[in-house]
Amino acid sequence: MxxxxxxxxxxxxxxxxxxxxxxxxxxxxxxxxxxxxxxxxxxxxxxxxxxxxxxxxxxxxxxxxxxxxxxxxxxxxxxxxxxxxxxxxxxxxxxxxxxxxxxxxxxxxxGGDGVLLIAGTGAAALGTDVEGARLVDGWGPDVGDLGSGSWLGREVLRAVLRAADGLGPATSLTEAIAEPVGAASDIIPWLAHGDPLARRLATLAPLALDAAEAGDEAAAAIAAEATRLLTASAVAASTTPDVVLHGGLTDHAWFRARLTDALSAAGRRVRPPVxxxxxxxxxxxxxxxxxxxxxxxxxx
The missing domain is CATH 3.30.420.40 (ATPase, nucleotide binding domain)
Known part of the structure; x- marks a missing residue:
């Protein structure tokens, strides 16, 4: 023993x-x-x-x-x-x-059934139920990690570039990224240099969530899509209702509340980790x- x-x-x-x-x-x-x-x-x-x-x-x-x-x-x-x-x-x-x-x-x-939904720099949902265990997403920032911090950061930059070229609405994200990135014209060089890209992109995620909370149209659309993607991963991972949230994005009170509401609407309940x-x-x-x-x- x-x-x-x-x-x-x-x-x-x-x-x-x-x-x-x-x-x-x-x-x-x-x-x-x-x-x-x-x-x-x-x-x-x-x-x-x-x-x-x-x-x-x-x-x-x-x-x-x-x-x-x-x-x-x-x-x-x-x-x-x-x-x-x-x-x-x-x-x-x-x-x-x-x-x-x-x-x-x-x-x-x-050790029980349910879903661990990870929403940090990357994103994945691991779920267990009577049918076994399934991992959804966790594919990395190039093709997956949908709704994650790195995904949010990439969408922030896209929104700023679209606004600069007249393809999307003006957004407060343009001013929000001025210190960490620069102007729209600085985005491509910023992407090419520095620490691992996924980690750098994730540092922009709080800017998106704060702007969405403040009512910015472009940021709100990004946050809504992140919520949808993360909820879909959690639902696909298990048929059981329990979901535990994990990762830096879930520390943002406004975003966590919306993610919790979306999971509830999908028949899931968020519970604290044991x-x-x-x-x-x-x-x-x-x-x-x-x-x-x-x-x-x-x-x-």
Whole structure:
């Protein structure tokens, strides 16, 4: 029988790697740098290095099980299985590796059915019901992440460009982007340089939501479409009514209220999360009967 006092959970994102030892307070926690994602080139090596860095803080012989939610694991199951095997040999204990979206869902819904709707820089909906588990969207900013922060930012720039060329209504977004981007003529150069584009686009999302709340016509249309797209993803992900919201866009009170209303009109109810991705990883460390199991890669 696995001792829960020696179960370790890791939340491995692209910017941060966080490890928690299971105890009544889930502390102490150890933090390090994240990894590019298991689907990236050399993703397994980078993930292994990130996890080993935080494992170095744990005394030898303390681990009875290790459970990891890793960015990119959904799109790279072979890499997730390889990481599980390498870590099992390292810690000499059972290891479970799955997507950070899966651990977030399991934690948010305490292993039960429902939808985790993620609306941050990217967007995705993971849902479980009697038919199994489904991931909707999460396709990345080039072809998906519909209704996300990066999607909103792109639509902001389109609205400004359309207004400048007389193809759309004048919009307060033109003034709103003056400081972070510049004039309409600066948009194309701004897109070509700097940090990862999706992240930069997402920084413009609050401008769209604030302008929509203030009554700007173009911004209101963008926010309405984001609401529609996110609601459609949540509905497609599961037939069960419960939806938990997650991600930076849902921290905007005006937008969250409209998204909640749209979900309610679609027969869904928004509920608060039970826990987080660390809770989900701890749950998946010792539970093999959850709907997430087919997405969990295990090794001993």
């Amino acid at each position: 696995i001792s829960m006092s020696r179960v370790l959970a890791v939340d491995l994102g692209k910017s941060r790697c966080r490890l928690v030892v299971a105890d009544p307070t889930r502390r102490p926690a150890h933090e390090g740098t994240g990894a590019p994602g298991l689907a990236a080139a050399d993703g397994v090596s980078a993930a292994l290095a990130a996890v080993e860095t935080v494992l170095a803080e744990v005394p030898d012989g303390m681990i009875s099980a290790l459970s990891i939610g890793a960015a990119g694991a959904w799109a790279a199951p072979a890499a997730a299985q390889r990481l599980a095997g390498l870590l099992a040999a390292r810690v000499l204990a059972p290891v479970a590796v799955t997507s950070d979206v899966v651990t977030a869902h399991a934690g948010a819904l305490d 826990g987080d991705a660390i809770d989900g990883a701890l749950l998946l460390a010792t539970r093999f009967d959850l709907p997430h199991e087919r997405f969990v890669h295990r090794a001993e």
